[in-house]
Amino acid sequence: MTPDEEAEIKRRQKGRNIVLGIVLLFFVALFYAITIVRMGD
Amino acid sequence: MQGMNSAVASTLPADWRDFFALTKPRVMSLVIFTGLCGLLAAPGTINPVIGFTAVLCIALGAGGAAALNQWWEADLDAGMKRTASRPLPAGRLARGDALTFGIILSSLSVIVMGLGVHWLNALILALSIFYYAVIYTIWLKPRTPQNIVIGGGAGAFPPMIGWVAVTGEITLMPVLLFAIIFFWTPPHFWALALFVKSDYAKVGIPMMPVVAGERSTRRQILFYALVMVPVAVAPWLVGGTGAFYGGAALVLSLAFLGLTLPVAFRTQAEEDAMRPEKRLFGFSILYLFALFAALVADRFAAAQGWAQGVIA
Numbered sequence: 110m111t112p113d114e115e116a117e118i119k120r121r122q123k124g125r126n127i128v129l130g131i132v133l134l135f136f137v138a139l140f141y142a143i144t145i146v147r148m149g150d
Numbered sequence: 151m152q153g154m155n156s157a158v159a160s161t162l163p164a165d166w167r168d169f170f171a172l173t174k175p176r177v178m179s180l181v182i183f184t185g186l187c188g189l190l191a192a193p194g195t196i197n198p199v200i201g202f203t204a205v206l207c208i209a210l211g212a213g214g215a216a217a218l219n220q221w222w223e224a225d226l227d228a229g230m231k232r233t234a235s236r237p238l239p240a241g242r243l244a245r246g247d248a249l250t251f252g253i254i255l256s257s258l259s260v261i262v263m264g265l266g267v268h269w270l271n272a273l274i275l276a277l278s279i280f281y282y283a284v285i286y287t288i289w290l291k292p293r294t295p296q297n298i299v300i301g302g303g304a305g306a307f308p309p310m311i312g313w314v315a316v317t318g319e320i321t322l323m324p325v326l327l328f329a330i331i332f333f334w335t336p337p338h339f340w341a342l343a344l345f346v347k348s349d350y351a352k353v354g355i356p357m358m359p360v361v362a363g364e365r366s367t368r369r370q371i372l373f374y375a376l377v378m379v380p381v382a383v384a385p386w387l388v389g390g391t392g393a394f395y396g397g398a399a400l401v402l403s404l405a406f407l408g409l410t411l412p413v414a415f416r417t418q419a420e421e422d423a424m425r426p427e428k429r430l431f432g433f434s435i436l437y438l439f440a441l442f443a444a445l446v447a448d449r450f451a452a453a454q455g456w457a458q459g460v461i462a
Contacts, residue, residue: 114162121163128166136262139206142199143266 164244168237169251172220173213181212181308187442188312188327191391191449196316200267204315207263208308211275214255215304218283221248229353252283267315274314278307292354295361298343299374302335303328309442323390326381330441333378337371337410338434344368344413345424345431364418371430372414379403382441391448398444406430406437 185208189201196204220227220238228239237243256279264272282304291297306328313324343359344367350357359367382403386396412426 118162121165125163125166139199139203139262139266143203146197146199 164237164242164247168243169247171237172217172243172248172251173255174216174220177216178209178212181305182209183439184305184331184442185209185308185312187446188309188324189315190312191309191442191445192313192316192323193449194316201315203262203266204271204312207259207267207271207275208311210255210259210262211279212308214252214257214259215279215282217248217252217255218279219287221245221252222283222287224248226353226355230349232348256283268318270318270320271311271315274307274311274320278304278311281307293356295356295358297356298339298358299332299336302332302339305335306331322388323385326385326388326390327445329381329384330378331438333374333381334434334438336374337378337406338431338438340367340371341413341427341431341434344418345427368414368416372410375407375410379407385445391445392452394451395444395448398448399441402437402440402444406433409433 182205185205189196189204220236223233224238224245227233227236233239238245238248256276260272260276260279263275282301286297286301286304290300294300309327309331310320310324313327314320317324340358343357344364348357351360358370362370382399383396385391386393386399409426409430413430416426418424
């Protein structure tokens, strides 16, 4: 594996991790909000 | 990554943008619009957080179904110019990853819909994903030239799901919203199929103009448009909306029918610019947006007390 390929793999892994992190945080916030709303019903 | 050959590309972890492309974001935007309109037009109120969750799940479900569709059709997509650059046929994504992604997205959308909104909604959503990914994509699309009619059913679910998120039950109105998109899809798509020479035939997908011929396709466009007019006006006739929607639906649908007539009764000449077909296709998109916007406007007018006689 060339250094270029290695750098590309790192870049893509980082990009995917960031997106996945954002998605997970978003769902945490969403479920918190849903729970609060449901408790008020 | 264009310069990298597919053997190398497939050993690399896929870029997140390729997963995003798998969800067909442009189709998703129309799904979000009609789903949101169904939600806003329904009688009653819904908490904004729950409403947002419902629309989000409709979008996630559509994305999951689109991913499953591309997983199944990767070989077909590779053979067609329009789709050859999608992540799977271009080799930027492994096929198994697309399947996993589609299943996770679909399951997530159904579970979140059930927990957050309503299990009846989750059931309809699951049904719509199954309908698109299995009944349409795998079973009927490669087998019948009526595939567009059947595919239209998949696109018709979102406003129904949006409506049921508010009311919690399936009544005549969400079924009528379903029927409107169902009958709208064939004239919309076949108008396009008449002037865009696609390479579906090359990969063995039976599209109506190729299988039944141009003349038959034109007549069928007229048939579905004729059925669509009363269906589009029906929400008003059954008392589900006010006169504002009724008037808008009547005018828009008659205009739609008016544009269908020249398409139905002409034959293509050599060097034909296909203006009537292009006009019909362009208007069909505007029509659907305007009709659903009118539906929402009608509900808001009723809520403000500007119109009378609106029932559920």
